[in-house]
Amino acid sequence: MINICVIIPCYRVRNQILEVISSIPSLINKIYVIDDYCPEGSGAFLSNKNTDNRVEIIFHKKNTGVGGAVKNGYQKAFKDGFDIAIKIDGDGQMDPALIPKFILPLIHNKADYTKGNRFFKLKNLKAMPKVRLFGNSGLSFITKLSTGHWNIMDPTNGYTAIRLDLLDYIDLDSIDNRYFFETDLLYQLGLIRARVVDIPMVAVYEDENSSLSIKKVLFEFSWKHFKLVFRRIGINYFLRDFNIGSIFLIVGVIFTLITIISGVPLWVHNADLSLETPVGTVIKYLLFSLIGLGGITGWIMYDIFSQPNNAITDLLENFELERK
Numbered sequence: 001m002i003n004i005c006v007i008i009p010c011y012r013v014r015n016q017i018l019e020v021i022s023s024i025p026s027l028i029n030k031i032y033v034i035d036d037y038c039p040e041g042s043g044a045f046l047s048n049k050n051t052d053n054r055v056e057i058i059f060h061k062k063n064t065g066v067g068g069a070v071k072n073g074y075q076k077a078f079k080d081g082f083d084i085a086i087k088i089d090g091d092g093q094m095d096p097a098l099i100p101k102f103i104l105p106l107i108h109n110k111a112d113y114t115k116g117n118r119f120f121k122l123k124n125l126k127a128m129p130k131v132r133l134f135g136n137s138g139l140s141f142i143t144k145l146s147t148g149h150w151n152i153m154d155p156t157n158g159y160t161a162i163r164l165d166l167l168d169y170i171d172l173d174s175i176d177n178r179y180f181f182e183t184d185l186l187y188q189l190g191l192i193r194a195r196v197v198d199i200p201m202v203a204v205y206e207d208e209n210s211s212l213s214i215k216k217v218l219f220e221f222s223w224k225h226f227k228l229v230f231r232r233i234g235i236n237y238f239l240r241d242f243n244i245g246s247i248f249l250i251v252g253v254i255f256t257l258i259t260i261i262s263g264v265p266l267w268v269h270n271a272d273l274s275l276e277t278p279v280g281t282v283i284k285y286l287l288f289s290l291i292g293l294g295g296i297t298g299w300i301m302y303d304i305f306s307q308p309n310n311a312i313t314d315l316l317e318n319f320e321l322e323r324k
């Protein structure tokens with residue numbers, strides 16, 4: 001029998017938390033509620049009002065951010081012997097009725113980690129603010145490059161499920177404690193070639209006031225993604241493995257740098273002096289630039305087509321789900 005738990009980080013969700021817990025299906029064995037030093041006292045409120053014996057409340061003495069709360073929940077669930085942990089928010093924006101869809105790919109060894117995708121059904125995108133729609137599309141592409149998960153969309157979606165045996169293989173302590181948590185975790189999962197699968201879900205934005213600003217995404221997140229790209233390449237293509245993708249990348253970078261460092265300054269210099277660059281020189285650097293572009297494109301294609309098709313290891317061979 002698979003032991004499944006739900007982790008709910010709580011911060012300013014006093015008015016919604018009871019309804020969220022009451023809608024969690026009976027196939028869930030445990031509900032960890034993390035009061036992340038909530039100013040509304042969500043945890044204390046729940047202690048007095050809760051009647052669900054599956055609930056265990058964990059109080060933080062200081063605010064750690066959503067990532068810190070979820071990591072604490074993962075560690076507690078792993079220590080208590082749970083196999084799968086689903087993370088949902090306590091604000092009622094995530095429908096607990098979708099939980100079976102999130103856990104079935106993990107049980108059937110089709111995925112190691114599942115996450116929500118609000119972009120799957122086009123008709124549901126009408127409810128999404130246009131600025132967020134555009135920003136999330138751009139962020140999704142950058143995340144594909146920095147994490148290696150080319151088959152996912154909506155990377156900051158916090159509705160997730162993970163096989164807890166993966167905690168033995170990822171560096172949980174190094175994962176960001178705040179808004180970059182989901183991306184950092186995807187990066188760690190990419191390093192061990194864990195399979196990530198998107199689960200279609202409906203976007204809900206009725207009274208939501210997101211504190212994830214465009215400025216934060218463009219500046220702070222961009223730098224973090226930039227660092228992840230180089231870390232991932234160094235680890236997966238030169239430290240842990242050396243493959244045809246590594247060769248494509250080396251060739252692409254070398255010839256691109258030759259073109260930029262040598263060819264472009266020569267062209268600018270001749271243009272300033274009104275000199276005509278020899279045809280042979282133009283052809284040479286054009287060839288170098290094409291080789292560079294081809295090498296980098298070859299690496300990207302190799303990276304895309306090397307996605308894992310199955311989970312890392314079997315979770316349990318025999319299972320039985322009790323449906324509500």
